[in-house]
Amino acid sequence: MPEAANAPEHGAPVITSETPGSFAWSVLDKRHPALIQQVRDAFPYTPEQHQALDALLEEITDGVIEPLPVGAHGEREWAEWGKGYFGRSWFEVPFLWAESYFYRKLLQAVGYFEPGPWQGIDPFAPFKRAELRGSAVAEELAALDDLADLPPDDQDRAVLLGALWGNRADLGFRISSGEVEENAGNLVVDDSAQLWDRLGSSSLATVCLVADNSGSELIPDLILIDHLLQTGRATHAVLHIKPYPYYVSDATTADVIDCLRRIAEAPGRARQIGGRLRDAMGSGRLDVRAHSFSCAPLPYAKMPVDLRADFEQATLTIFKGDLNYRRLVGDQLWPATTSFTDRTVYFPGPVIALRTLKSDVIVGLDAQTLAALEATGEAWRTSGTHAVIQGRP
Numbered sequence: 378m379p380e381a382a383n384a385p386e387h388g389a390p391v392i393t394s395e396t397p398g399s400f401a402w403s404v405l406d407k408r409h410p411a412l413i414q415q416v417r418d419a420f421p422y423t424p425e426q427h428q429a430l431d432a433l434l435e436e437i438t439d440g441v442i443e444p445l446p447v448g449a450h451g452e453r454e455w456a457e458w459g460k461g462y463f464g465r466s467w468f469e470v471p472f473l474w475a476e477s478y479f480y481r482k483l484l485q486a487v488g489y490f491e492p493g494p495w496q497g498i499d500p501f502a503p504f505k506r507a508e509l510r511g512s513a514v515a516e517e518l519a520a521l522d523d524l525a526d527l528p529p530d531d532q533d534r535a536v537l538l539g540a541l542w543g544n545r546a547d548l549g550f551r552i553s554s555g556e557v558e559e560n561a562g563n564l565v566v567d568d569s570a571q572l573w574d575r576l577g578s579s580s581l582a583t584v585c586l587v588a589d590n591s592g593s594e595l596i597p598d599l600i601l602i603d604h605l606l607q608t609g610r611a612t613h614a615v616l617h618i619k620p621y622p623y624y625v626s627d628a629t630t631a632d633v634i635d636c637l638r639r640i641a642e643a644p645g646r647a648r649q650i651g652g653r654l655r656d657a658m659g660s661g662r663l664d665v666r667a668h669s670f671s672c673a674p675l676p677y678a679k680m681p682v683d684l685r686a687d688f689e690q691a692t693l694t695i696f697k698g699d700l701n702y703r704r705l706v707g708d709q710l711w712p713a714t715t716s717f718t719d720r721t722v723y724f725p726g727p728v729i730a731l732r733t734l735k736s737d738v739i740v741g742l743d744a745q746t747l748a749a750l751e752a753t754g755e756a757w758r759t760s761g762t763h764a765v766i767q768g769r770p
């Protein structure tokens with residue numbers, strides 16, 4: 378008998394999608410089928426690709442989890458990670474695993490890894506490109522001109538909050554919620570002083586930024602990196618991105634290139650920042666890593682040794698976004714007052730999470746804040762209107 382997928386791991390139930398009406402259920406029941414349709418509409422796919430997408434839709438709605446075809450990219454790893462899950466309903470296995478595997482299977486259906494004309498064609502590229510051409514990004518870049526006139530502390534705050542709230546509207550999130558309201562945010566934990574203290578304390582600092590979405594999130598992330606390098610808070614930055622398309626809008630190397638180009642093509646201060654970031658890449662002050670673990674359906678507590686060594690060398694690691702947060706603290710229904718420090722004690726160095734709340738996982742709230750949030754009766758855990766800056770020195 379396989380172990381129940383939501384058996385408590387270290388004390389809290391692992392999130393699955395079994396409960397109708399729950400957030401995790403809605404992602405599998407609504408968001409994934411809608412996404413298949415959106416991808417289908419965005420490309421002139423072949424009959425074979427349409428058939429494969431039909432089969433995936435059938436599998437995720439009425440079928441059971443099927444393994445990857447023999448010889449497929451990452452087949453061995455997924456066979457291992459999926460032990461005990463194949464042959465079961467997508468809804469009853471861990472939510473994190475089911476979502477990750479859905480994205481891997483979507484790439485399979487459109488032939489992303491297979492030699493041929495569709496190899497390497499990002500099924501989410503049209504959405505990402507449209508966002509880069511959109512007004513939100515143009516406004517983000519134009520706002521940089523006003524930043525230069527602010528006092529240094531206010532500039533620090535502005536670039537940090539830009540990176541934080543840039544996470545509010547990932548493209549997958551927009552699919553089911555519609556456009557997110559402007560400035561509806563509410564920062565419920567703010568450990569940002571830790572970031573400035575930590576990065577102000579060393580003359581040779583390396584900062585790792587584990588990126589999340591491309592477009593209107595990656596652009597402020599890159600601006601934050603430039604700001605840290607420019608102000609001498611960091612002498613070296615490492616940007617961790619995804620080795621292949623994932624969770625709709627997650628940043629890949631191609632997206633980093635597109636975002637850098639978009640920044641450099643903008644007028645005013647943005648153009649200077651774009652030029653500096655390009656130089657930083659050319660001189661090795663800004664490195665980009667695309668580790669395979671970045672697309673693994675696993676918590677960071679299970680990271681491989683080489684990645685661990687990378688984070689170990691960092692003065693500070695910044696984790697961006699909801700998915701990275703879930704993987705950092707564990708995708709489980711922790712009591713919301715569980716200590717963030719306890720949940721990240723395994724991490725090999727100081728870490729800070731910049732995350733807007735878009736799924737059920739949350740730790741590190743004080744009892745008063747939690748009570749106030751619960752009293753609102755709002756879906757504050759999942760609506761993207763609230764955020765945390767949570768650190769462990």
Ligand SMILES: O=P(O)(O)OC[C@@]1(O)O[C@H](CO)[C@@H](O)[C@@H]1O
Binds near residue numbers: 590
């Ligand atoms: O990591 P991000 O971009 O902040 O958020 C991604 C995310 O909101 O999308 C999923 C639903 O598709 C959530 O489970 C997940 O955490």
